[in-house]
Amino acid sequence: MTKKTLEIINKAKNGNQSAYKALLNMFWKDVYLFLLIKINNEDETEDITIKTFAKAFDKLHTFNEKYTFKTWLISISKNIYIDHLRKQKKTTISIHKNDDSVFDIQDDTPSVEDKIITEQNLAKLLAYIKKLKPHYQEIIHLRYFQEMSYKEIATELNEPMNNVKVKLLRARKLLAEIIKT
Numbered sequence: 001m002t003k004k005t006l007e008i009i010n011k012a013k014n015g016n017q018s019a020y021k022a023l024l025n026m027f028w029k030d031v032y033l034f035l036l037i038k039i040n041n042e043d044e045t046e047d048i049t050i051k052t053f054a055k056a057f058d059k060l061h062t063f064n065e066k067y068t069f070k071t072w073l074i075s076i077s078k079n080i081y082i083d084h085l086r087k088q089k090k091t092t093i094s095i096h097k098n099d100d101s102v103f104d105i106q107d108d109t110p111s112v113e114d115k116i117i118t119e120q121n122l123a124k125l126l127a128y129i130k131k132l133k134p135h136y137q138e139i140i141h142l143r144y145f146q147e148m149s150y151k152e153i154a155t156e157l158n159e160p161m162n163n164v165k166v167k168l169l170r171a172r173k174l175l176a177e178i179i180k181t
Contacts, residue, residue: 001068009069013060021166023069024053028165030070031077038081046150048084052077054169128178136171143168 005026011019031052036045056063056076063072129137142148142156150168154161 051080131178139167140171
């Protein structure tokens, strides 16, 4: 790891926002390409890459300088990807026909309880989002409720894509802090 990279990491550890942005710009492509090969879906890859940086920045104080920062980020992204795969697993229903053949069909239908819990959680989430500053509310709304890509959001807001990524990262971090309190 270069001395310059280490200096940037230390500045970020001290809360320097420019250092966070520099790390994001330096390592975004590495993490993104690593995940894109595994996922082969640009939107999911972007989401998991954002989650990787959010988690890495939250846990930056635990980074051990004996290792390369890129390797540390890749291992975080790999773990988030594995969690993502676990969440995607669905239950299956087996249907038996008279001729003893069996068909396994995924059951994607949420139960009544799941629907109620989802509605309650959504109402809580919306209340938390309303506590954010308007520009953070807007970026969360565009990304998660209108399901716009980063490129579409950048066009909508007339901002560079890196600014959109950093704003979304910051919005998520602030939202997490609001939810914890």
